[in-house]
Amino acid sequence: MLVDLQDGELVHGENFSLFAAMSALEIMDPKMDSGIERSGYYSIDEAIEDGIAPVPLSLDRTLDIQRTLDVIDHLFSCEATWHKGHTLAQTVFTCIYLMKMERISSHAVLNSFCRILRATCNSVISVVSTARTHEEEDLFTMSFGLPLNGEGDDKCLSVLNSVEETISRQLRACKSQALSKKKTLEEFESLQDNPELEEGYCRALLCRLRFRKHFHHVVTCMRKPQGRGLDLARKHVTSCLAELSSMLKSQEFLKSQSDITSQKGDESCTTASGCRPIGFDVSLNSRLLSPAPPRAVQILAWSDAIRYFEKLLHDLDIICALSLDPVLENVLHFIAQFQKSVPDLVPRAFLQTLLVQDGKLYGRDLFCDVISRALSLPDIIGDKEFQSNEFVVQLGQLVTNLLKILCTNTAWQRRKLGKSLQDWSTISIQLELALKREFGETRNVLADENMCMRVSKQLLVWSQEHTYWIASRFLILGFELDLYSPSEYCMVYWYMHVVFIKLIEKMQLRILASNENSRRKGKKKKDHSKDSVRDTPFPSSCLLLQCYVLLSEGLSMLLAALRKESKSFQSPSIFNTEQERFMQHFDLLQKAQIPECITYYSFKEAAAQAHMADVMKYNFFKEIQKIIPSLKGSFASEPEKLAELRQIEQVAEHNRIALNIINHVGASDPKLRVSFEFTHHPHFAVAVVKRS
Amino acid sequence: MSAAVMQATAPVERRDSSSGGAEIAYVSYGGEQHLPLVMSLVDAELSEPYSIFTYRYFVYLWPQLTLLVRLSLCTLPLTLLKVCGFGIFLMVSWFVVGIRRKAFDANDGKCVGTVVCKMGEHRGAFRGYIAMLVVLKPYRGRGIATELVTRAIRVMMESGCEEVTLEAEVTNKGALALYGRLGFIRAKRLYRYYLNGVDAFRLKLLFPRPDLGLDPMMMLGDERDGQHMDSPYL
Numbered sequence: 049m050l051v052d053l054q055d056g057e058l059v060h061g062e063n064f065s066l067f068a069a070m071s072a073l074e075i076m077d078p079k080m081d082s083g084i085e086r087s088g089y090y091s092i093d094e095a096i097e098d099g100i101a102p103v104p105l106s107l108d109r110t111l112d113i114q115r116t117l118d119v120i121d122h123l124f125s126c127e128a129t130w131h132k133g134h135t136l137a138q139t140v141f142t143c144i145y146l147m148k149m150e151r152i153s154s155h156a157v158l159n160s161f162c163r164i165l166r167a168t169c170n171s172v173i174s175v176v177s178t179a180r181t182h183e184e185e186d187l188f189t190m191s192f193g194l195p196l197n198g199e200g201d202d203k204c205l206s207v208l209n210s211v212e213e214t215i216s217r218q219l220r221a222c223k224s225q226a227l228s229k230k231k232t233l234e235e236f237e238s239l240q241d242n243p244e245l246e247e248g249y250c251r252a253l254l255c256r257l258r259f260r261k262h263f264h265h266v267v268t269c270m271r272k273p274q275g276r277g278l279d280l281a282r283k284h285v286t287s288c289l290a291e292l293s294s295m296l297k298s299q300e301f302l303k304s305q306s307d308i309t310s311q312k313g314d315e316s317c318t319t320a321s322g323c324r325p326i327g328f329d330v331s332l333n334s335r336l337l338s339p340a341p342p343r344a345v346q347i348l349a350w351s352d353a354i355r356y357f358e359k360l361l362h363d364l365d366i367i368c369a370l371s372l373d374p375v376l377e378n379v380l381h382f383i384a385q386f387q388k389s390v391p392d393l394v395p396r397a398f399l400q401t402l403l404v405q406d407g408k409l410y411g412r413d414l415f416c417d418v419i420s421r422a423l424s425l426p427d428i429i430g431d432k433e434f435q436s437n438e439f440v441v442q443l444g445q446l447v448t449n450l451l452k453i454l455c456t457n458t459a460w461q462r463r464k465l466g467k468s469l470q471d472w473s474t475i476s477i478q479l480e481l482a483l484k485r486e487f488g489e490t491r492n493v494l495a496d497e498n499m500c501m502r503v504s505k506q507l508l509v510w511s512q513e514h515t516y517w518i519a520s521r522f523l524i525l526g527f528e529l530d531l532y533s534p535s536e537y538c539m540v541y542w543y544m545h546v547v548f549i550k551l552i553e554k555m556q557l558r559i560l561a562s563n564e565n566s567r568r569k570g571k572k573k574k575d576h577s578k579d580s581v582r583d584t585p586f587p588s589s590c591l592l593l594q595c596y597v598l599l600s601e602g603l604s605m606l607l608a609a610l611r612k613e614s615k616s617f618q619s620p621s622i623f624n625t626e627q628e629r630f631m632q633h634f635d636l637l638q639k640a641q642i643p644e645c646i647t648y649y650s651f652k653e654a655a656a657q658a659h660m661a662d663v664m665k666y667n668f669f670k671e672i673q674k675i676i677p678s679l680k681g682s683f684a685s686e687p688e689k690l691a692e693l694r695q696i697e698q699v700a701e702h703n704r705i706a707l708n709i710i711n712h713v714g715a716s717d718p719k720l721r722v723s724f725e726f727t728h729h730p731h732f733a734v735a736v737v738k739r740s
Numbered sequence: 741m742s743a744a745v746m747q748a749t750a751p752v753e754r755r756d757s758s759s760g761g762a763e764i765a766y767v768s769y770g771g772e773q774h775l776p777l778v779m780s781l782v783d784a785e786l787s788e789p790y791s792i793f794t795y796r797y798f799v800y801l802w803p804q805l806t807l808l809v810r811l812s813l814c815t816l817p818l819t820l821l822k823v824c825g826f827g828i829f830l831m832v833s834w835f836v837v838g839i840r841r842k843a844f845d846a847n848d849g850k851c852v853g854t855v856v857c858k859m860g861e862h863r864g865a866f867r868g869y870i871a872m873l874v875v876l877k878p879y880r881g882r883g884i885a886t887e888l889v890t891r892a893i894r895v896m897m898e899s900g901c902e903e904v905t906l907e908a909e910v911t912n913k914g915a916l917a918l919y920g921r922l923g924f925i926r927a928k929r930l931y932r933y934y935l936n937g938v939d940a941f942r943l944k945l946l947f948p949r950p951d952l953g954l955d956p957m958m959m960l961g962d963e964r965d966g967q968h969m970d971s972p973y974l
Contacts, residue, residue, distance in 0.1 A: 066794070066797055066858070069793040069794040070790070070791075070794055072794070074791050077791075133937060184930070184931045184932065185931070457931050459929040459930060459931040459939065460931060462928075463928055530910065530926070531926040531929060532926070533920055533925075533926070536925070619920070621921065621923030622923070623893060623897070623922055623947065624923040624945060624948055625948060627948070628923070628945075628946040629923065629946075632944060
């Protein structure tokens with residue numbers, strides 16, 4: 049049944065979809081075929097035969113140490129590059145010495161270094177894999193075809209220790225010989241043959257080996273279950289940072305010793321000495337990646353790698369400093385604060401695996417207990433009926449997922465937070481229904497004696513509060529991810545202020561109920577959270593949210609007034625209207641009824657009523673300035689919260705001034721140019737007024 | 741997927757022809773003879789690699805959604821342009837190009853831009869997707885990309901699409917401004933989406949729905965007291 053195909057006709061398979069088409073590769077097309085860009089070697093063995101990775105690295109012992117240091121430094125840069133989002137095959141495992149470790153067993157320094165590096169890589173991959181939230185960052189764990197699991201790697205520390213000990217002794221010997229002015233070296237212990245340089249090379253090597261040792265300890269300690277190793281990890285972090293500092297100091301010596309002609313001379317060099325390392329080939333592993341088109345990999349400069357590890361260690365240190373108290377609000381605030389410094393995949397994975405292990409908080413506290421603690425119901429902890437209640441189980445699951453989501457990169461995080469809104473909203477609705485079914489209608493949380501009903505009502509308020517917290521985070525992350533254009537700020541701030549108002553409402557209800565529980569207990573229990581009896585009726589967390597409400601509402605009204613009076617910040621489009629854009633941005637919130645009865649028409653109505661005169665009258669920005677002093681008092685011992693208060697203060701002040709100018713000049717003045725910049729706070733813009 | 745357009749510094753859209761009598765024509769995919777033109781434009785300007793299968797997938801299933809831009813020497817006098825107005829001129833050139841349906845050759849002119857799209861069901865919605873958009877560098881700044889995209893979107897709209905989507909690099913200010921003006925929002929950010937490690941925005945345009953007259957909540961009345969037992973949301 050052969051049919052002649054005419055020019056331009058083709059056979060089309062039914063299930064040959066776009067995915068199949070995109071997955072197809074054209075052989076020898078350099079954009080698609082990973083194998084086409086070659087160094088010329090068809091295999092590692094061929095490269096080795098050609099002398100690319102000699103063992104020892106040189107017969108001249110001084111040169112051997114120099115080259116070893118270059119390999120170590122380049123591997124360090126590769127490791128940082130890998131962490132930043134590339135494959136192992138194109139970074140760390142471009143090292144032929146690492147690919148064929150059996151060859152270097154005679155080279156004590158390189159052997160011990162490579163073994164511990166490999167063991168550490170394994171551990172880190174394990175942590176990231178366990179977290180299982182690296183969907184878009186899955187290049188990190190790809191290790192097909194790489195010799196990652198070596199025999200004897202569990203002994204890597206003792207191997208390293210003995211090498212370190214030897215070099216340490218040698219360094220002491222150098223220093224004492226320098227003092228006694230002896231000129232000869234004890235041959236069997238020295239690193240290399242030039243006595244003048246021995247001390248410099250010993251130091252350079254020692255700090256690098258020690259960095260590896262301490263870093264390995266950091267990783268091992270942080271992996272200990274239930275956070276048992278965190279304090280020890282902090283000590284090793286301090287040591288790592290000290291060794292990094294020594295590594296930087298060694299650069300001057302190494303540069304002075306290296307051959308000027310072989311130095312790259314620019315800032316992009318991947319070694320301290322500036323020389324290109326031997327023993328690496330970037331394309332030998334390309335076939336391991338062959339299903340995917342080639343990705344450009346630029347190995348980080350050595351100085352950038354140092355900076356990466358410094359940041360990584362600081363982020364890990366912050367995690368290690370976590371007091372492991374099972375107060376959920378504190379945990380949520382901690383993660384939100386932690387994410388502000390934009391931590392990379394590795395520290396995020398460590399945080400997540402610390403927080404959620406074996407389905408428990410810190411691997412220790414059942415989430416149902418965490419929830420009962422959040423409701424200030426200590427009697428309920430351990431109560432089997434509570435633990436097995438279907439809503440509590442579901443809420444526990446939602447909290448687990450929430451913690452995991454919050455530890456991911458913000459782009460992925462926002463999408464998942466948005467999707468989770470439906471689950472949270474559903475459970476709230478179900479709780480509400482169940483309450484009505486069981487107990488009929490009551491409005492007063494406090495009046496009731498029935499314990500079961502009280503607990504149910506509190507659960508409802510608690511789940512609603514978290515729903516709004518997630519919604520608010522979803523909205524503000526949009527600013528961090530640059531998802532909104534200026535013509536959309538008006539509606540976004542409007543929606544934000546509505547959500548913040550509901551969040552405050554639920555938070556206050558929750559606190560009232562908690563305080564009532566404490567009152568009933570008849571004692572003032574030690575409360576980890578800041579919202580104790582003392583702080584009613586306006587605990588500091590609510591006051592801070594009130595600032596957010598005022599900022600959002602102020603900005604929204606200002607933008608609405610400007611749109612009306614100066615026709616700016618509008619974006620007419622031939623294909624749709626503002627209504628469609630509203631529906632899209634807030635689709636997930638609308639579907640989950642967060643809040644109820646809020647629609648585009650609610651927004652239009654509010655915007656229609658915004659006039660410059662009203663914006664001046666309500667003076668949102670000035671109101672904030674009244675709240676801030678008392679908040680500063682409450683947050684006196686919390687530097688991060690104080691920092692944000694200062695930012696809010698700046699935003700309020702700048703906007704207050706801008707508002708006055710606009711009002712004075714007149715919003716409809718054609719010479720007036722108003723733009724909104726995020727110069728002081730990442731989520732709240734400042735109006736910048738210019739006259740053209 | 742990807743777009744190569746001018747940086748949006750001064751988006752002046754000039755719809756008339758440039759000096760020298762060059763004429764811009766927009767042609768939809770007419771057959772095999774157009775395929776190498778599309779491929780060479782995209783291969784040259786865009787960093788992401790596409791196989792021949794990918795191109796054929798688009799142009800064979802949705803030829804009406806692949807458009808090419810031809811720049812050729814005008815045979816009509818300039819005065820005629822001014823008299824007829826651009827709209828009529830375009831109609832005339834469409835007609836002229838339509839009946840010829842040949843590849844551009846050296847006499848006809850040069851292919852300076854293209855857009856490649858598809859449409860289909862996606863999770864219950866009929867959706868258009870803009871896969872590739874290219875305008876050669878020397879010809880940017882004239883509104884050609886906007887025109888290409890606008891035309892493609894119109895075809896999608898008329899074919900019943902409810903929405904249109906695409907991805908663009910977060911650094912591609914020109915593309916982001918272009919689509920923003922047409923009503924697209926930045927729906928999502930995709931971390932390290934491109935092979936070069938750059939993030940992308942998923943851009944989406946939602947067409948107005950004909951049935952969306954009244955606010956559904958207004959029709960339900962004010963039911964704020966929680967008695968939603970028979971609400972459609974439960």
